[in-house]
Structure formats: structure tokens, C-alpha cells
Amino acid sequence: MPLRSTLSIAALIALAPQLAGAQAAIPQSPAPVAAHAGADAPTAADLALRALYEREWAWRQQEFAQEKIDGRWQASSRLPSVAAEDWERRVAYWTQVLAELDAIDVAQLSPGERVNAAVFRAMVEADHASTEWRTWEAPFNSDSFFWGYFNPSQPYAREGEWERLLGRLRDVPTYFDQQIANMERGLDRGWSVPRASIEGRDRTLEPYTRTDAGNPFLVTFDAIPASVPEPRRSQLREEGRRLVLERLVPAYTKLLAFLREDYLPRTRTTIAASDLPDGRAFYRSQVREYVTRDMDPREIHAVGLAEVERISAEMREVMARAGFEGSFEEFLQFLRTDPRFYARTPRELLASAAYVAKKVDGQLKHAFNTLPRYRFTIIPVPDDIAPIYTSGRGGLDACLFNTYDLPSRPLYNLPALVVHECAPGHSFQAALALEAPARPDFRQQTYFSGYGEGWGLYTEWLGTSMGIYETPYEDFGRLTFEMWRAARLVIDTGLHEYGWSREQAIDYLASHTALARHDVETEVDRYISWPGQALSYYLGYRTLRELRAEAERELGTRFDQRPFHDMVLALGSVPLPVLEAEVRAFIAAQKAALAP
Template sequence: MRHLFASLLLATTSLIGAAPAFGQALPPPVPVPGDGPEDARLKRLFYDSDERDLALDPIAAIFRGDMRYADRFGDYLTDAATAREKRNLEADLAALNAIDRAKLTRVDQLAYDVFRNMVTVNLRGYAPAIQSVTRLLPIGHFGGIQTFYPDFAGGKGGAPFKTVADYDNNLKRNIGYAALYDRIIARFREGMAKGIVQPRLVVENMIGQFDNLIAQGTEGSVFYAPVTMFPASIPAADRQRLTAAYARQVRDVITPAHVRIRDFLKTEYLPKARASVGLSAIPGGDALYAYRIEQNTTLPLQAEAVHQLGLSEVARITREMEAQKTAAGFKGTLPEFFTYLRTEKRFQPASADEIRRDFESIGKRVDARVREQFALIPKTPLEIRPVPDYRAKTDAAGSYQDGTPDGSRPGIFYYNTYDLPSRYTWGMETLYLHEAVPGHHFQIALAQENTALPAFMRFGGNTAYVEGWALYAETLWKPLGMETDPYQRMGGLNDEMLRAMRLVVDTGIHAKGWGRDQAIAYMLDHSAMPKTDATAEVERYIAIPGQALAYKIGQLTILRLKAEAQAKQGGAFDPRAFHAAVLDSGALPMPVLEAKVRGWIAGSR
């Protein structure tokens, strides 16, 4: 379930060859100059592992543009699937151990190290102490299948709707989607019996999500939407048949499944849900949180050390905010300046259309300067879209969905228009830098387009690198000509403050017994973010423990490596070369990234 419910960036393995078109498999690996027998064995391991996992995870395959298994949903959340995933990881690790790393090329040694880190950390997630908790908390309001599959099946996500087969395959997958909720209910009931349940607020948010889906009815349902936008190539007879089939499935299969899970959550699960919000409040929660820290940061950090790092970063950013308050000519205290930023009408967009126009304008200004900092520019196009209404309330202010390496689906920057007065204009430039260019879109698209990488490095990743890069991208505001006035600069600092506060708040909630209201108050006291966003952020940390820690850890790692390069290269330092060294190998665990970049620094002097 890691592909579906944790991060759709995480896949596993393959390649040397061209990126696949829809419906095609990646070709088997072929030798490149310098490869020896051990390189061939390693690449074959990557390829075989990837082929195996794609067949077992059809949804992840479709997100990659591979439609071979598009008529399947997958047997997610079954005990057999869990046992099989563990055996497969053990087999991959054994096969890797049989390969002599010293006999690999430098490029393949890097791939070896990344694969070992990925498999080792994932395998620890199948330890009995971890599984005894995670299997009983199958979905939440931020990491549940209901948060992305409706768009996926509705023509606004990764699934294509170009042929009759695409439409029929979607009907088949939807049957598996509806059936999954029965397995989710069974897992939740098992958790109820063992005292391992979701926090009440997570359950209430999930109930709201299902209420929204149910309220769409049949012809208004996102699941019905594909038959409202047939391409011209679909014959009239098929349109008629498919329209009837989609209406029948929404009415008789999908909506009843949503009603079942909603009613279960409301009548059975909610009364048993816990008032506490942290992992430390449930049996096995401390061990799970320690694992989540390493899983997300790729480093074996202790919760207390992370908490203290967060406090120091909050103090540093506060000093910079004071300077921008002075630059803006504001005479009051910093908390009063926060209130001013939250309440001043001129910072509140008049319409959703105004937000769209502003983001499009920001994108053009960034594009005009980005080649000064980057020699690697992705070919994958980028689109700017609003977050769909049904999930806007619990969604972040902005997010990114990756495209396909063949360009048939663009990368998408989603902006949120829920509670419009809280979508302040002073936060738009830094949000675009993070989610779009040169943040997530550059990093993810460049990795996918790099056919020299094995597929687990092209299509996989880790949160510390992926989110650390996006947060690092925000620090490029000055060379990219952004944040030229103190209010936009406050927006940048406010976003960086958010990531610093995450170190404090996430560990506070899950290791130090903080409550929801305490965490929200801390965020409001130390930033200008609106209460709507602070609430959504805190409830996100409650729903997916540890994920929010990765941003700052990753960013600080990249900034430290940049400072080392600048110190050693002096006037010869070229940001384009540094960014290429960071970006040209896909998402690396922090220890592997540090070794790679330090090797580049040593070789470039």
C-alpha cells in the first residue's frame, strides 16, 4: 500500500532504455560502455524487481504510464499481499548482497547504495512491532485512497481516457476500489478490539470526505465524469453503452461502498475513536514514530534532537521576520504584523480567477530567469489548476502531481481556493517556487526523463529529498527575481517558518504529548499563516506522523552541501553545475546524496 496511501512518488525499479509510451513496458536492460558482469546482474535485479512490483501495483503502474495491468485494481490491504511484499523485499536484499559492489561502475555503485537504503528501510516497516499498528490504521483523511482515487477514476488524475478500452478498464478497477472498503472496515474493527484506533478528528474528517462524495449523486459524481468528456474517437454506440454502465456503477456499486464506510465510521468507529492525537498515546506508537522519522528523513534521528533543531530554526527565522517587518515600515510587534498580514484586505484575492492569473504571471517571471540557475530543464509541460472542490477543505494550499515522462500527461501544480480570504497574495511566489518551478516539477520531471537511471530512481524517491529539494528551491528567490518587496519576502519566510515549526509540532504531538489546540496555537504564535491553514497542517501531522519532518531536514542537508561547494570552489562555483549534481540522479537518501555531492566537489576542484 505504500504507493497508494503513503506517496505516489514511491515505486520500485528498472531500466536502461527509452521511456515507455502508454501501454508499453520498459525494455530489459542493455549494457552500456564500461559495464561488467556485476553491473549486468545489478541492472537485471532492478528490472526484475520493477516488473514484479508493477504487476502487483497496477495503480502505480498507470501513474507511470504503463497500462499493461490497467484492467486490474490490485489486492491491496490483504494479509497475503503484505506477506508477499515482505518476501519480495527480502529476496531483493539477498540478491543485492550477492553482487560485489566494488566491481560496479561509479554510477551503478550509486544505484546500489540507493536500492540498499530503500529496501532496508522498507523492510523494517514489516517488523511485527510496526505492522501491529500500521495494519490497523489503513486510511486517514490525508493518506487514504479516497483522497486521490476519485480524481484518478474521474479523468483528472493519472488514468487516461482516450480509448474504449480505457473506459472499460476504469469500470473494472472501480469494482476493486469499492470492494477495498470492506477490507478497510475489517481492519478498523480489528483495531477497535485491540485499542488501536484513529484520533476522533481524523475520523470526523474522513466522514466529511465521504459525505462530500455521496452528496455528488450519480450524474454529478466525479466517478461519472469520464462519460461527460468523451474524445471524438469514441463511437456513438460505445458512448451510449458506457454512459449507462458508468451511471449504473456509480449508483449501485460506488455510492453504496461510500455509504458503507461512511456509516461504519459514523456509527461504530467514531464512538471508539480516541481523544488523543499523538502516536505515543497508543500501544506500539513510540516504536512506530521512531520508524516514521527514519523512513521520512532517511536518517536515524531521535525525536528530541529533531524537536530542538526545530526550536533553533524557529528562533533564527523569527529574527529575519523582524527585519522584514522593519523594512515594511510596520511599527507594531511581530505578532501584530502577523495579524495585519492575515487581515489586511489588499492581501486577500478577490476571486479564484485572480489567483489563477497571478500564478500564471509568477510562472512567466520565473521562467525568464530560471536558466541562470539551471542547465537541466525538464521537457515535461506544467499546468496550473485549482484543487477539486470535494477535497479542498482538507487539502494543502498547494500541491504537485507528476506527469509522465513521454509528455502525454503534464505535471500539475494545484492551488487551493477554499476559504478564499485566507489565500493571501503575499504567499504566492514562494508557493510557486516550491510546488512548481524550480521545485517539485523540476525535480520529479527531470528524474522521470532521465533514462540512464534505473526506474526505482526515476519514479521512486524519499520525502527528505523530494520535499527537501522543494524547500531548498524556495531559497532561490533572490537569483530568480522573486520576493522583491518585504511582503512577498515575508511570505517566503512564513513558508520556511512553517517547515521549521513542523519539526517542533510533529515531534510535540507524537513524542511529547501535545494536543491539537496546543499545536495550532504554537503555529499561529510564530507565523502569519491563517487559522484555516494552521488547522489543516496540524491535522495533517496527526494523520501522517513524521512526514512533515523531512522538509527541513532535506533542505538543511542541501544548503550545507552548497555551502561546502562554495567554500571549496570559491569564485569558480557555478550554481547550474551544483544543481545538476543534486538533481541528475533522482531522489537520493541523505547519506547517499552527501557522498555523491562531496565526490563532485572533490572532482571539480
């Protein structure tokens, strides 16, 4: 999963996690269109559409406290207001935007603007639906927290970045108060995060209530680099320390008390999305948002069961190749307990990840024609969130790997994790998006989980032809990850459509993968508290694999994976129906160009 947000890449990751994943559905059968507009003069419909999405984007940046700095939209010196009246105003605005979009004749749009229209509609429909469902009244889940992400993972290099950080931190007390009021409103109508999925998450606040060197904010301000010259560096450090002690520590302390004494005791004890007010309709809206097409949850459940059975057979073949003579269950136990498969120190795990990433570098030229200039680094997951964080997460600037509880971090899973999160997965993908040909600003920062996570899982499979998996155990780790995503189709729908218990979901995932028990429980809690999101990975991956197979059939020996991959990534993040239409247009163009 990439480090990203949709409403605004930087600041809004600190908003409600359901708004951090603003993907939505579009009409099921869009006509094939080109990724970029041609040289023809824009039509009247083109001009109307551009005016609409440019106006909405400018409004959005103001609304969610973003500003353009050095050509990139970044967090400004304030936090967005998240009071109930703000969300009510936003849903009214998006209602009007959708009405104006409906009035534009899609048939009169040029090919490039037709893609823009589809992406814009998907983005706005998701934001509108999420806000209308008032998901902001439950503004965190087991994986992402509105009180997190304020503290930068790496020190800023420039004075202006530190000054903007100080501005945002001054707004934290008001921001927390608004979130508390929102959560109280949610509790009053029976809308909350399931209690079973968030046990212990309150502990992530504890370090920020400290007044000594254990407070991560104090560590951050003590680490202002020499690139900020004196005396300003010392001034910023002292200003930051004073702000932390006088405003942030009390704000985090107040929020922690609210969560422990009021919120957590009153959260719902049920776990299914269908148990929320009008919950079955809500779950279907979540499926539509993350899958970017209409699919019945029971259809998805059946797909998952079939894929789990297929991957199980492959896993047993790899087990035999490894020379293991016991049962499948005994093989899983062997993988979970043999010391050879586990790093002894955090540095050893990070070094192993770096080795895989560098090995990938040597293979990229065989899979892509276009490579990004922007580079990522590898760092550990911060200590305050590591106990409840995923094994790894990648974004534009960094790939994070979890070094907490090393006996639950098997090295045989690491190659698949690196290609998914770093390159040619999310970090690679994000860098290419940054350097992509000019497209509307909203296209640069919109993220559709089916496209993005589907690509990440596709790269795990691509690693088999890049020589990334050196042993049967590493190949089994890759299959464990593929099984993990296929099992999500069964588990997510099992929990929210069929009424599975938490224990039933944990047992299912543990019995089908070599994931450590810690990871299994963390994952299931995420599916419980973030319905629908887990469906996007495998369905996006399946779409990409099917499109590649179609291209190979149509082009035969003339198929070259490099332009195929370049085309998919140059398109940028789009709903799956748009991806299908664009790839088929690419195949047709390739056939025409290669025709004798």
C-alpha cells in the same frame, strides 16, 4: 508536497498513505559514487544486483496493479488486493529480497550500481518496515484517504484510459471491504488514526454517495472529450454512469456508514505515535524512514528550536522593511485581515499563481542548463477535498491551488508556494525525472521525501535570487513558509516525543507564522496523523543549503549554480547520505577540471 506515491506512482496513492511515502534509511556513510555506471563491463556483483532489483520491480508492478503503457508505469485496469494475507505475503517476500541484497558485496559493485544498491535498499527497507508494523491497518490520515484519487482530476484523452478506469472502479467495492476488515483489525489491537486529527474527514465521502449531478464520478463520465470518437464515447459514458450508480454509490455509502457508526467512535483519543503499541520504537522508525538517516527526535527538536529563533529575527527585519511600526503579533494580525492580501474570486487566485509561474519561466535559464519539455497546468483543488486539503500541491501534470475559503489563502504566500509546487519545484522536478537519462525503472519512480521536499523548500530560497518576491510582504510570506517547515521539527517531535497537546502545537505554529488559522489546524492534524513525514522538508532543505555552501567555498569564484542544480536533479530521488556523497564527488570533479 508533490502529488506522488512511491510503491507505484498512480494507483497506490489510493493505498494507505504511509505506503504512499516509502522512504527509508541507508547506512550513514556511503562511499562517494557516481550517479551512472561507466563504460566498464559489469562485475558479477553488478549482474546479481540488477537481476535482484529487476525481479523485485516486476513483482511489485504485478502486486500493485501497474502496467507499462507508452513507456511509463501506470495504473492498470484493476486495483491491488490489500487483504491481510496479501500484506503478510509481501513482508515475507521483502524479507527474502533483503537477505539476497545482504549477500551482494557492495565493494564489488561499479560506481553507478552502488548508487542503485543504496536506493534499492532504502526503498525495500521502508516498505518492509511499514508492512511489518502493519500500518495498513490504519490506511488513511488527515491528509490522504484510500477512498480518494480514483476520480481523475482532468478527463482522459484516450479510449484505453477510460477503459482502464472502468476496470479499476469495478474493483472498488472489494477494495473497500478489504480496507474495512483491515481497520477493524487495527481497532482490535489499539492501532488507529487519532480521532482528533480526522474530525470531519468522513464528509469527503458524501459527494460520492449521491445519485445526481453532484456525484463527481458522474461529472467525470459526462466530460469524456471528443478525442474519444462516437459511438464509443457514448458507450463509455453510459457504462460509467451505470457502474457509478449500481456499484460505487453503494460502496461509498457502506464505507461512510462504517466510518461514522463504527470506526470513528472507536479510534484512539490519544495523539502521540508513542501511544501506539510499541509506539516509541515505531516513531523512531518513522523518523528514520523520512529523514533517511538515524537522528534522535530530541536532536531534531533542538535543531528546530534554533532555526525558529534564527528565522524569527529575519522576519522582524522584513517587517521593519515593510514600514510596520506595531508589534510582531499585530503585524501577523494585519497580514491575516487586510483585504489587499486576499483574492476576491477563485479565478483571481489562480491567475495570480499563473503570473508567478510565468515570471519563473523567464528566470530558469539563469539557474539551470537543462530544462524539461513536459509542461504542467494550473487547476483548483477539487471541491470534495478542498475543505481539508493543503494550500497547494504539485506534480508532473498539474499544480493544484486551493480556492476554498479565500480569506485563508493570502496572496503574499503565493510566490513561495508556486516555486515550491510548480517550477523550479515539484512539477519541474518531476518532468526532469521523466526525461532523465536511462536508469533502472525503480529509480524513475522511487521518491524520498527528504530529497524531494528538501528541493521544494530550497527553490523557495532560490526565488530570492530569481526576482520572484516583489514586495516585503511576499518576502515575509517566503519566510513564513520557511518558518512553517522549521516549526515542524519542533511540533512533530513535540507531539510524538514530548507529549504536546494538539492545542499546544496549534498555538506554536500560529504564533510563529502568518499562516491562516484554517491552514494551521489542517497542518497540525497532518503532523498528528502522519508522524515523521513533516521532518523531511527542513532537514532535506538544510542539507542542500549546506552542500551548496560547501561547493561555493571549494570552488570560489568558479562556482556556477547551473551545473550544480543540474547535477542534483539529474541524480534523481535519493536518500540524503547518497546526495551528500554525490555532491561531494561532483565538487571534487569540478575542482579537478578547473585546476590550472
